[in-house]
Amino acid sequence: MSAITIHLISDQDLVQKYIIGHEPSLEELIRRHKTKIYTSIYLLVKDSYLAEDIFQDTFIKVINTLKAGKYNEEGKFLPWVIRIAHNLVIDHFRKEKRKPLVTTVDGFDIFELIKFYDDSTEDKIIREQTHKDLRELINHLPSDQKEVLIMRHFGELSFKEISDITGVSINTALGRMRYALNNLRKMILTRELSLKNI
């Protein structure tokens, strides 16, 4: 099977091929979803070494489950893997006896409202700084809101899938997304962060 052909195969078919011994299918599944899964983990634990460990443990569980023939074909592959990763993140915080950081917005620098629209070096620097600032704001969201935002954006999960993973109703998941966006908007206004710099 050529490298081009394997890119066209659905997740579900790759899973089936892997179960019957086609190892390159696993590599393709990892290649396809590694950014979404790793970013989802990293943004929750905020430590790249820990995120690497949890990413690895997640896929070890995936591999073991698939090789043992215990995979439930009814679910989609990505939501299933994200659920495993999410549970491992929760296990980690339980072991550490702490929750992901939930803090106030105190201690932030006031962002300067400078508007540049061209792609100058200065513009690039400002945009990168704005991204960094917004990333910090996201880190300051309450953990349940940040979790939904991350799963929705990076995992591309539906609110139904998020509700299944987090064990809340669809309305609660949706409400958390709304609160997350509202809180971010408020923090941006408070800090005078210009969305034009994004």
Added chain:
Amino acid sequence: MIEISTPKTHSLKLKEVNKDITAEDLSEEDQSFYTAIKPCLNAMAKNPSQDTISNLVNYSKSI
């Protein structure tokens, strides 16, 4: 006379499916704000190291 009824579970399921609308469930204001911050969110994407991926591939081949 034939009695026709809808199973209770079926109507509940439909409600559940109808709730599973993603972007449309956010208000217009929320949606446009989300669209505005998407490039920033995308810029936050990170990848695991190649070593981690190689370890996984090797682990899979070893069992």
